[in-house]
Amino acid sequence: MLKTNKTHIVDEKGNPVQLRGVNFGGWLMMEAYILHAPNYAEHLFKKKFAQVLGEDVLAEFECAFRDNFIQEEDFKNIKKLGFNCIRVPFNYRVVAPAMSGKDRGGLKYLDLAVEWAEKYGIWVILDLHAAPGSQNHDWHSDSDGRAKLWTHRSNQKKTLAVWEFVANRYKDCKSVAGYDLLNESVLEDTALLNKFYKEIIKTIRSVDKNHILFIEGNKWATNIACLDEFEDDNYVLSIHSYEPLHFTFHFEPGLRYPLKSLNYKCDRSTLAKHLKQYADIGRKRQVPLYNGEFGVHYREGFYGEDLWVLDMVSIMNDLGIHWTYWTYKAIKNSVFPDGLYSYYPNPVWVNRMGPVSGWDTFSRLWKEHKNAKALSWRTQEFKLNKEILNGLK
Numbered sequence: 001m002l003k004t005n006k007t008h009i010v011d012e013k014g015n016p017v018q019l020r021g022v023n024f025g026g027w028l029m030m031e032a033y034i035l036h037a038p039n040y041a042e043h044l045f046k047k048k049f050a051q052v053l054g055e056d057v058l059a060e061f062e063c064a065f066r067d068n069f070i071q072e073e074d075f076k077n078i079k080k081l082g083f084n085c086i087r088v089p090f091n092y093r094v095v096a097p098a099m100s101g102k103d104r105g106g107l108k109y110l111d112l113a114v115e116w117a118e119k120y121g122i123w124v125i126l127d128l129h130a131a132p133g134s135q136n137h138d139w140h141s142d143s144d145g146r147a148k149l150w151t152h153r154s155n156q157k158k159t160l161a162v163w164e165f166v167a168n169r170y171k172d173c174k175s176v177a178g179y180d181l182l183n184e185s186v187l188e189d190t191a192l193l194n195k196f197y198k199e200i201i202k203t204i205r206s207v208d209k210n211h212i213l214f215i216e217g218n219k220w221a222t223n224i225a226c227l228d229e230f231e232d233d234n235y236v237l238s239i240h241s242y243e244p245l246h247f248t249f250h251f252e253p254g255l256r257y258p259l260k261s262l263n264y265k266c267d268r269s270t271l272a273k274h275l276k277q278y279a280d281i282g283r284k285r286q287v288p289l290y291n292g293e294f295g296v297h298y299r300e301g302f303y304g305e306d307l308w309v310l311d312m313v314s315i316m317n318d319l320g321i322h323w324t325y326w327t328y329k330a331i332k333n334s335v336f337p338d339g340l341y342s343y344y345p346n347p348v349w350v351n352r353m354g355p356v357s358g359w360d361t362f363s364r365l366w367k368e369h370k371n372a373k374a375l376s377w378r379t380q381e382f383k384l385n386k387e388i389l390n391g392l393k
Helices: 042-053 054-068 072-080 090-099 106-118 153-170 191-206 267-284 305-319 357-377 386-392
Strands: 004-007 009-011 020-023 085-091 124-130 176-180 212-216 236-241 289-293 324-325 330-331 342-343
Touching: 004 342, 042 054, 042 357, 054 357, 072 106, 085 090, 085 153, 085 289, 090 106, 090 124, 090 153, 106 124, 124 153, 153 176, 153 191, 191 212, 212 289, 236 267, 267 305, 305 324, 305 386
Parallel strands: 020 085, 020 324, 085 124, 124 176, 176 212, 212 236, 236 289, 289 324, 330 342
Antiparallel strands: 004 009
16 A cells, blocks of 8 residues: 655555556546536536436436446556556545445445556545535535535534545555545635544544545645644645646637746746645645646647646656646537547537537437447547647656
């Protein structure tokens, strides 16, 4: 198993390890844009789907999606491409049925992730991307617009129960690098954030003293200076970095990296200064630093996005920052980081011309197109964005 040794992550023999890999975004935490749709909460999409076709068909859809979007072949592919780590974002609803004793639900896919990772010599980071009540107000925490994890103690207790269950299940698994406690928390009360982190740490350590804890900063994992120094000898500070957002998310078309306009300036030195501030905190506190998410909207390399990736990776390697790229795959969209692999065709269930597109078409088209749709979710139907891969390697 991996563990931390001051500012390093090391293997069982004490050899330094640098984690470098990708996120399996969209698989066990469905984000609308990854399936080409306006961003809103996963549970609201599923509620609408079930209202049209019923709960049984919803269950059929969920299995078909999970069985095809990520498969064993993808783990083999990650290893072949030269990466050694996969961050697996999951919704707490994936494990909730098993916790209540009803059935394994989506938990079997977490089990498969751990099993396949071990088979191909890859480490996985289990990332609680959507906690009960939601830890931020955005769609990617399965939120309805409110962060009720911080306003309802009952949701905090449920989150502790989720981590106790997950940590107890995987406590002896060597392919698990560790647990990412909360993805991108957003709240003004940093004292509450630190207090709750300490509760999660205590809960996990009551059943699992082996695995690394990945502790993200506040404000979408951009502020780690506000975090306490935790009484644990096996944790990592985690950031997310998409700077500059208007370029990486393609919010303003036409921007080219390096950015040299009067309004926007960003080059390698800017990125190095940005990342060094985090690395300095890690060194001062003598804990490793991990960039769990960074990524860019791909434009065939015409706007310097491949150079941005190359600069980010080389800087992080120089600073000793561990990293996983966001994300492994996505249906090609016009905004947001869209993956190492992109899906470019435009079948009726993508329907880029609108007015209804992506997963908003699924309930209407499922019965007629479910087999073709399921096959389209497989990675072999996606195109490798080679310039992004070259930058990552």
